Amino acid sequence: MNRTQALLADAGLLALAALDAGFNQPGRAWEIGTAVLAVAALLLRRRWPVAAFALTLPALALVGSVIATLIALYAVALRYSNRYLLTGCGILAAAGYLFPGLEYQYPRADLVLTGIYATMTAAAPIFFGRLVHAQRELALRLEDIRAAREHERLLDAQATLAKERNQLAREMHDVVSHQVSLIAVQAGALSVSTTDPGVKSVADNVRTLSVDTLDELRHMVNLLRASGSTATELTPQPTLSDLDRLITGSGIETRLTGTAPDGIDTAVQRTIYRTIQEALTNVRKHAPGSTATIELAHDDTDFTVAVTNTPPTRPTLALPSARHGLVGIQERAALLGGTVKAAATGDGGFRLELRLPRTNPSR
Structure with a gap:
């Protein structure tokens, strides 16, 4: 209205x-x-x-x-x-x-009938008010169900794409990396065994190109394994600078505390962004009416992101979930050498914590 x-x-x-x-x-x-x-x-x-x-x-x-x-x-x-x-x-x-x-x-004979009429008159607006309230709550629940189903559909599509990318990454690593490694080893052996300066120069060049190719291949495999969305590589990936827009558009009362250190790798920023995005999605899905707090903290070795929500203030509805979102967060964290903890809080809320090392582990 x-x-x-x-x-x-x-x-x-x-x-x-x-x-x-x-x-x-x-x-x-x-x-x-x-x-x-x-x-x-x-x-x-x-x-x-x-x-x-x-x-x-x-x-x-x-x-x-x-x-x-x-x-x-x-x-x-x-x-x-x-x-x-x-x-x-x-x-x-x-x-x-x-x-x-x-x-x-009131005549004594009419007192009972008048009492019944008075009770019905008082009960009618109460029942009607509760009926309208239930209709509005049902409309909200149906909207949550539609949003949850759309989110599950997107997660299924992302899981399928991630599976295909992981399969492609494994094939590239197992086939191409094996062959290029053999080329590099044989070129190194030829460089050591030959006495011809021209052949030695060519062998060293082939070995250098092979090593560079292996480095590029490892980088490409890591990108394929880390990619779990439908966005292509040409699409700008989210960073920490996009957090304010994410929080504003979440529809949840959210408080952001702490700051991130300078010079964070883009892959780390993307993982942090996706973790917060998934956490806020789960808050809206499983804790309607609650508020959330996002805590950013860091020390000399680790960077920590924690998303905590209060208990729901509106009735929750049991919605189907394949838990692809949490699995995806754990996979992203594992690629960067990090860990994920998710557990209920003592007051009925929920807390999701992501911990990543300040320096990515070498691969």
């Missing part, structure tokens, strides 16, 4: 409550005052629904203005799910409806 529709709805409800109060013909000043207070209290129902409901009770009991109390009671049921609060408000509304005021007396 946009702002214009909300204003029109407020105006319509205020007019309906005012007409209901007018039909009861309040004549004395205090009757008119309670009726005006009940109608004006509806303006507070979105922010303070319980207070608005309490302010409508005098008009219900003394004037018989029912509509304002029912509207406020609906607002309470829409906001809160506490059964004791809702039961108490319902009892007050039913009692106010039964209160004879200053001029009315």
